[in-house]
Amino acid sequence: MYINIEEPTRRISPDAVRVWRLSNFIMEAIVFLVICVLLFAGNHFGWWQWVTWLLWGAIGISLLSSFYSVWFEPAWLQKTWRYEIDEEYIQLQYGRFNTHHTLIPMAKVEYVTTNQGPFLRKYDLYDLTIGTVTSSHKIPAIPKEQALALRAQIGVLAKIKDSDEEMDVAP
């Protein structure tokens, strides 16, 4: 434990790895194809030399990033994702190289939604999105019953608002 805090404990579904592998693969493939088309067009229409170089560079980067985002990233992200939801706080923690610890007071939650794309549906999983006044956060790939229960739970807990104002502080 690098940062000495009470870490969240609940984990996301192990199926997240396969969902992310698939969706990342498709995204990367689209990017790769677009670059290839551009490169082809560049050769065909005789664009500037440096544009072609840039495109070759982009192909290299795209291949490397595909390797990372299809092979390593899903597994690492799934392994490191933790969350905890109690009456007062939502805690999120994720990331292997860049680790994030997020803390959101329940009183600041404005809305909560569950979303499901085609890949998630295959594994009966849901993404849970929690919106606050200033931003929104996603807890990915939670099994259906858990996700719906969490949504209901947050919905009830988030009704209580605090006033943004301080209690009289003893000097």
Place this chain on the structure above:
Amino acid sequence: MMEAEKQQFHFSWPLFQLVSLVKGSIFVIFYLFILKAGSNSAFILTLKGLFIAFLVFSVIKIFLNWVYTRYEISETTVTLYLGIFVKNQRNVELKRIQNVQQTTNFLHRMLKLTSLTLETGTTGEDAAVKFPVLSHAEADRIKGLVEEAKRVHAEPPNSVAEEEAIAPPPLPERKVHFTAGTKDLVKAAFTSLSMFAIFPILFSLYFQFDDFFNLDETSQSVFAFFASRLWLLVPVLAAALLLSAVIGFVTTYSKYGKFVISADEQRIYIRKGVFTETQFSIRKDKVQAIKIEQPFLKRLLGMAEVKLVSAGSVGDDDAEINSLFPFLPVKEAYRLVEELLPQYQIAGSMEALPKSVLWLRLLRPYYFWIAATVALAVFKTEWLWLSAPILVIFIVARFLEYRYTRYSLTERFIQIRTGAFSANTLLTKRVKVQEIQVTHSWLQRKFGVSSLHFHNRSKPLLATELKDVPRETGAKFYGWFKDRTHFVK
């Protein structure tokens, strides 16, 4: 108790909209009906027709809008009734109002009227309730209602404070804390460099006229005239400089003249502007954070600008009305903050970053430098030497940033100072922080540090990051925010 009733906007509202319609289309009018007045080309004639149709349509819409728009203010809610064909009703609770802005432009002043904007903290089109034209009496009444709603909201009905609430002070005492004098304005004119503002204006005027009338020949003969009598340039330049200094002072004066900051128990009032007068008022407990900004030049001159961060919008960039006078000597700025917001305590001594962080910061990749060098190597090989000074500047900036960064985390406040060439301080209360994040990258873990992030309500969102504090501070910050429940109402 006063019954709320639906009211129409002031009858001169259409006039204001007509003026702004004419203002907005002045260039089109100039082009179509003055420059191309004699043109018979089908294209110009079509444009003229379309434009006249547009004008007629706009004028009708303006009048219908006025006829059908109503507003109603009860003790708790503002209701707007909008729309000619599609009726639309908007309710805004008065207690949700974050700040109040009152603008009196030249036309308002001529007609002894004013305008009022009530800002809520939400995003989107419905974020503010605007009263474009009001009599002063009506504006005062609305401001009073907003204030009253706050007071009712602030005190729960069964509180012990009820006795005091029965007899509220009839007029809260308002104390003036700052008035901009001539000296301040002269300083402001020089620091804001507005005396040079005339040159870009002149250039753009020159080129605009050049499009219509061929100025090149004239300017060439003028140039030839001066080239043969170089000494003449001295008085001409002096006159130009003097003129631009005067214009600079006038623009500064019109913007910051009559600048008054006052406050009572509950609120802070900022008033500024000579021709267009703007008033801003915010409840002290609605101040989300305090920013003290010193861009490079101001830092050299020991001046600072204090901004009160509000959850509601605070006008366009140009009319940043939440700013306490932007050209204050640093000490004066701090004194003002202490006087106006005694609930905020500016930390005198703050902690520096650990020594090892300097190496971490210097080690981080210089992406911009790499990109610049590659770009130079490809496109401007003869300028490749520029790469070295660029790198030096970045290293110096990182060093200065490391040296200058300070932070302080106390029971109720977090205060952060950053900046390499500029200096920016941010101070906020724990209860005003909306959410936090502590992050650490692989490299940061090697150096035993972490980064702090936190959000404050503002428009746009105020996200603050403090990089490379010791990991223990990261944990402390996390725990600090987790304890907030003990302090929030």
